[in-house]
Amino acid sequence: MYELVSSMLIKMKLCLILVCAALLYTEAKIQHKDMNIDLCSDTEKEFLYGLDGEEKWHADFSQGKGVMTLPQFADPASYGEGAYESAVANVEICKQNLAVCIKAYNYPAVPKDAPQTSIYPQDDVELGSKNTLICHITGFYPAHVGVSWTKNNINVTSEASFSRHYVTDDGTFNLVTRLSFTPEEGDIYTCTVGHVALDRPLTKTWDVQVTQPGVGPTVFCGVGLATGLLGVAVGTFFLVKGNNCN
Numbered sequence: 507m508y509e510l511v512s513s514m515l516i517k518m519k520l521c522l523i524l525v526c527a528a529l530l531y532t533e534a535k536i537q538h539k540d541m542n543i544d545l546c547s548d549t550e551k552e553f554l555y556g557l558d559g560e561e562k563w564h565a566d567f568s569q570g571k572g573v574m575t576l577p578q579f580a581d582p583a584s585y586g587e588g589a590y591e592s593a594v595a596n597v598e599i600c601k602q603n604l605a606v607c608i609k610a611y612n613y614p615a616v617p618k619d620a621p622q623t624s625i626y627p628q629d630d631v632e633l634g635s636k637n638t639l640i641c642h643i644t645g646f647y648p649a650h651v652g653v654s655w656t657k658n659n660i661n662v663t664s665e666a667s668f669s670r671h672y673v674t675d676d677g678t679f680n681l682v683t684r685l686s687f688t689p690e691e692g693d694i695y696t697c698t699v700g701h702v703a704l705d706r707p708l709t710k711t712w713d714v715q716v717t718q719p720g721v722g723p724t725v726f727c728g729v730g731l732a733t734g735l736l737g738v739a740v741g742t743f744f745l746v747k748g749n750n751c752n
Contacts, residue, residue, distance in 0.1 A: 543673055545649050546600035552649070553593035554670055555585070561670050565593035575670075618703035619678050621646035625697045625710040631689050639712060641697035643681040645674070652700035655685050658693060689714045 541556035554564035561575045563585050572590040608614070621643050628638040643651060649671045654663045662685065669682040687695065691714055698709040 541673065543671070544596050544600050545671065546597050546604060547648075547650070550650055551597045551600075552671060553597055556672075561672070563589070564670055565590055565597075567594075567597075616648060616702075619645055619647040620703035621651060621699050621701050621708065623697060623699050623708055623710050625695070625712045627689075627712075628684075631714065633689055633691060633714070636686065636688050639685045639687055639695055639697075641683045641685075641699075641710065643683070643699055645678045645680070646701055646703065647678045648702065649679045650702070651679075651681060653681070653683050654698045654700075655683070656696045656698070657687070 539558055541554075543552065543554050543556065545552040551567060552564070555562045563572055563574055565571075566573050570590070572585055572593065574585070622645050623641060623643050625639060625641045628640055631637060641653065641655070643653065653666075653668065654661060655666050656662060666683050666685040672680040674680060683697070685695070685697075687693075694711060694713045696709050696711050698707050700707045
């Protein structure tokens with residue numbers, strides 16, 4: 507009995523070891539991508555930290571402070587005192603290195619990738635119910651891009667919010683802009699993107715459309731009901747006629 511129990515315990519331990527090894531092997535295959543983006547030009551500058559395509563922290567140069575982007579429940583890494591000052595210094599170094607590289611490579615032409623855009627509502631559209639229009643801009647380089655919104659040909663760009671630039675695996679950038687709105691029938695919205703790689707601004711249009719209830723099921727139901735009643739009437743007629751013949 508003792509030998510049997512010992513043998514079972516050994517097998518259980520071996521099984522547990524194998525399970526743990528499998529879990530460790532599975533976890534080892536998971537890869538995460540840590541990002542540190544430092545963008546600079548004569549007129550633009552941006553500095554941010556990210557993980558797996560999500561921004562964690564960025565330097566707000568207009569307000570002179572660092573901004574945590576992820577919510578607290580995500581348990582994000584904290585960036586302590588001096589992070590913003592470090593971002594300012596890194597951007598200045600970026601500008602110096604950029605000037606040296608441009609001169610060293612004999613002022614090369616800037617590579618250009620034109621953006622692609624799509625516009626869609628965040629939630630199902632219901633007239634009179636607040637919603638959000640999203641304009642997703644992808645695959646552009648360099649990072650500078652101009653975006654404007656209109657509602658019924660009136661500029662409403664000041665009411666929109668803009669994400670930071672997100673770098674992709676191929677080195678191009680993505681940007682997301684959102685516009686809160688209350689859909690009313692007939693309203694027309696546009697998202698227009700300007701970029702150095704475009705011959706002319708790229709505009710995507712979205713209009714409020716109300717889907718009318720289909721008449722097909724009602725018609726088929728009416729035809730079916732009429733056919734059914736006709737069949738009952740014909741059946742009753744022949745039933746009565748047969749009784750009279752008897």
